[in-house]
Amino acid sequence: MTTQTDSKANISQWLMVFWRSAAVPLxxxxxxxxxxxxxxxxxxxxxxAAYSALAKGAFGTPIAFGRTLEKATPLILGGLAVAFxxxxxxxxxxxxxxxxxxxxxxxxxGFGIDGLPFIIHMPxxxxxxSLAGAVYGAIPGxxxxxxxxxxxxxxxxxxxIAINLTDFMANGPWKDEGIVARTxxxxxxxxxxxxxxxxxxxxxAVVAALATWYLLYRTTIGYxxxxxxxxxxxxKYAGIGVSYTIILTMAISGFLAGMGGAIETLGxxxxxxxxxxxxxxxxxxxxxxxxxxxxxxxxxAxxxxxxMQAGSSQMQFDANVPFQIIDVIQALILFFVxxxxxxxxxxxxxPEEGEQVTLSTSWG
Amino acid sequence: MTTAAVPKARxxxxxxxxxxxxxxxxxxxxxIYGYITNPVTTTAVLASTLRxxxxxxxxxxxxxxxxxxxxxxxxxxGQMLMAAFIAFLANVYTGNLFVAVLAGFATGAxxxxxxxxxxxxxxxxxxxxxxxxxxxxxxxxxFFYQTGLTTQGKxxxxxxxxxxxxxxIGPIFFDNPPITYTTLILVMLVHYVLFYTRWGLRTRAVGxxxxxxxxxxxxxxKIRYINVIIGxxxxxLAGAYLTLEAVGSFERAMTNGRGFVALAVMIxxxxxxxxxxxAALLFGFATALQTQLQFAGQLExxxxxxxxxxxxxxxxxxxxxxxxxxxxxxxxxxxxKE
Numbered sequence: 001m002t003t004q005t006d007s008k009a010n011i012s013q014w015l016m017v018f019w020r021s022a023a024v025p026l027x028x029x030x031x032x033x034x035x036x037x038x039x040x041x042x043x044x045x046x047x048x049a050a051y052s053a054l055a056k057g058a059f060g061t062p063i064a065f066g067r068t069l070e071k072a073t074p075l076i077l078g079g080l081a082v083a084f085x086x087x088x089x090x091x092x093x094x095x096x097x098x099x100x101x102x103x104x105x106x107x108x109x110g111f112g113i114d115g116l117p118f119i120i121h122m123p124x125x126x127x128x129x130s131l132a133g134a135v136y137g138a139i140p141g142x143x144x145x146x147x148x149x150x151x152x153x154x155x156x157x158x159x160x161i162a163i164n165l166t167d168f169m170a171n172g173p174w175k176d177e178g179i180v181a182r183t184x185x186x187x188x189x190x191x192x193x194x195x196x197x198x199x200x201x202x203x204x205a206v207v208a209a210l211a212t213w214y215l216l217y218r219t220t221i222g223y224x225x226x227x228x229x230x231x232x233x234x235x236k237y238a239g240i241g242v243s244y245t246i247i248l249t250m251a252i253s254g255f256l257a258g259m260g261g262a263i264e265t266l267g268x269x270x271x272x273x274x275x276x277x278x279x280x281x282x283x284x285x286x287x288x289x290x291x292x293x294x295x296x297x298x299x300x301a302x303x304x305x306x307x308m309q310a311g312s313s314q315m316q317f318d319a320n321v322p323f324q325i326i327d328v329i330q331a332l333i334l335f336f337v338x339x340x341x342x343x344x345x346x347x348x349x350x351p352e353e354g355e356q357v358t359l360s361t362s363w364g
Numbered sequence: 365m366t367t368a369a370v371p372k373a374r375x376x377x378x379x380x381x382x383x384x385x386x387x388x389x390x391x392x393x394x395x396i397y398g399y400i401t402n403p404v405t406t407t408a409v410l411a412s413t414l415r416x417x418x419x420x421x422x423x424x425x426x427x428x429x430x431x432x433x434x435x436x437x438x439x440x441x442g443q444m445l446m447a448a449f450i451a452f453l454a455n456v457y458t459g460n461l462f463v464a465v466l467a468g469f470a471t472g473a474x475x476x477x478x479x480x481x482x483x484x485x486x487x488x489x490x491x492x493x494x495x496x497x498x499x500x501x502x503x504x505x506x507f508f509y510q511t512g513l514t515t516q517g518k519x520x521x522x523x524x525x526x527x528x529x530x531x532x533i534g535p536i537f538f539d540n541p542p543i544t545y546t547t548l549i550l551v552m553l554v555h556y557v558l559f560y561t562r563w564g565l566r567t568r569a570v571g572x573x574x575x576x577x578x579x580x581x582x583x584x585x586k587i588r589y590i591n592v593i594i595g596x597x598x599x600x601l602a603g604a605y606l607t608l609e610a611v612g613s614f615e616r617a618m619t620n621g622r623g624f625v626a627l628a629v630m631i632x633x634x635x636x637x638x639x640x641x642x643a644a645l646l647f648g649f650a651t652a653l654q655t656q657l658q659f660a661g662q663l664e665x666x667x668x669x670x671x672x673x674x675x676x677x678x679x680x681x682x683x684x685x686x687x688x689x690x691x692x693x694x695x696x697x698x699x700x701k702e
Binding site: 039043091093143147149150152153154156157158160161164165167168171172282285286289322324325326327328329330331332334335338339341342 | 438482486487488489491492493495496498499500502503504506507508620621624625627628666668669671672675676678679682683684
């Protein structure tokens with residue numbers, strides 16, 4: 001008897017915890033969709049038709065579902081990159097640049113080497129691409145640690161630099177034969193396969209999310225990163241090397257974003273070409289905050305945004321709504337999930353303790 | 365605070381002044397040399413420097429008004445972009461450039477009010493609040509953008525009588541379109557308001573020590589709101605500059621990171637209007653020189669590397685100077701009334 005009531009109490013307790021952490025994001029998404037519907041009405045479109053076409057394009061067929069997973073893959077990694085940096089008290093808006101660098105370097109390893117077996121070539125290209133992202137992420141980390149240059153601006157500047165740099169590489173040293181500015185196609189042994197309609201790269205992203213959670217909450221490094229993020233002065237007095245931790249946090253964050261680019265190259269596009277996955281940096285911010293910076297929560301958050309992206313062309317086709325409405329809805333999600341005062345006022349859920357993200361300390 | 369720190373600070377200030385003086389003299393010699401050897405190009409580059417710097421000065425003024433009152437504005441980019449778009453539409457549908465500029469200013473101010481609402485009333489993280497504005501502006505402008513809209517034209521330079529005929533100085537300073545003139549006036553105006561009026565004193569007090577300001581009866585929320593709204597309007601002018609004065613039409617994401625570069629300009633200029641103006645001129649000069657070199661085809665360097673210049677310069681400036689800049693103490697912190 002007692003065990004039964006215990007388990008019942010456990011379930012209701014667990015539901016309560018789930019509701020507390022998931023209520024704000026859920027309500028935020030609903031509010032964002034409502035405001036998005038109003039904007040659609042203003043622009044003269046039918047919101048119901050638009051949203052149902054969106055859902056059909058994201059989940060209607062097995063192919064559509066596969067595309068949702070494919071779109072969600074770099075989003076999971078981009079969201080993880082932002083969420084991970086948040087835990088260390090850093091705001092990495094440079095996911096875009098780190099992704100581009102990871103993508104083009106993975107492509108270079110993919111087309112540059114010939115004759116390796118799949119079991120070596122694919123993981124090698126994935127790892128080197130991710131490491132390139134790590135190096136590119138470590139730059140703003142080092143700038144922050146040693147000069148105090150704020151990572152929000154330096155990462156954005158490095159995004160623009162990465163766009164120019166990859167554009168140059170795809171037009172110059174790594175250019176394919178012919179007139180199109182792109183790298184040659186990667187070797188078959190470097191490609192990440194699909195399993196029916198399901199891209200295998202998606203599972204890599206899920207594993208990365210689990211590994212990020214483990215790193216943050218079950219290792220010493222993760223503890224130090226979170227301590228620096230919570231209070232860097234306290235961390236310093238506790239004997240943690242703050243500069244080193246900042247650089248490491250940004251490097252791991254860049255690694256995750258770079259991995260997103262590498263998977264996109266090796267599993268989806270098959271080469272690097274300019275105009276590749278633009279805007280991921282901002283998507284990553286929305287996803288990380290929608291997940292309340294929890295690495296596991298990043299998976300459903302990225303699936304939601306990925307579904308919207310996958311369905312947007314169907315929506316444009318069926319309901320004649322420009323796909324950019326997706327960006328507007330994402331901005332609204334970000335607003336409502338961050339302005340949780342509004343949401344909590346509507347649904348009356350108290351905030352959890354210790355889950356607040358504080359970033360804007362100052363520029364110093 | 366301690367007496368020992370005072371002479372150290374002063375000597376560093378003197379040191380900076382000497383370096384500044386040497387730098388200034390070198391720049392002057394460079395300009396005169398350039399003018400003697402190649403007057404046409406020199407005048408063109410310097411006039412272009414002033415115009416290129418205009419959106420950066422305006423963005424930096426927006427940022428510094430906000431931060432002096434304690435609110436970080438990372439949404440300048442979005443405010444500029446949205447204002448550029450609305451100003452363009454206003455020009456398309458009314459054909460009146462003055463109305464279009466006002467529409468740009470108003471758009472920026474509305475987004476400023478939105479930022480103030482998020483950071484002051486909702487006490488949201490200020491950097492996230494600004495990011496919301498950036499994404500929203502990018503999404504809304506792309507969503508409502510239609511190709512094929514045309515305008516009657518853009519704003520033309522107005523030569524200021526005989527002043528415009530002075531060699532070198534005339535074409536640079538006294539033969540500009542209206543928003544560029546307005547920017548020069550705004551630099552002086554913001555400097556005066558910030559350092560010589562009661563409003564400015566209150567703004568700085570709120571940015572440094574809001575609870576002390578509150579104790580003496582200053583309304584912290586009101587000061588922050590008004591500063592961020594006016595700042596947004598100034599960023600809106602920068603957007604109007606882009607569509608009405610520089611390009612003459614709207615393009616997706618046409619701000620191209622200028623809002624973020626403006627923040628670096630603000631920091632480099634040590635949170636003062638004249639400092640920001642000087643810093644923006646440096647950035648404007650880099651851009652103008654880059655354009656000139658590309659036109660002349662004198663460079664073997666691939667255009668992508670030339671395109672990186674302003675962004676690299678921003679990073680160098682931040683890395684080299686941010687540690688030495690004193691940031692308003694209360695910046696980034698929402699104020700909680702006790």
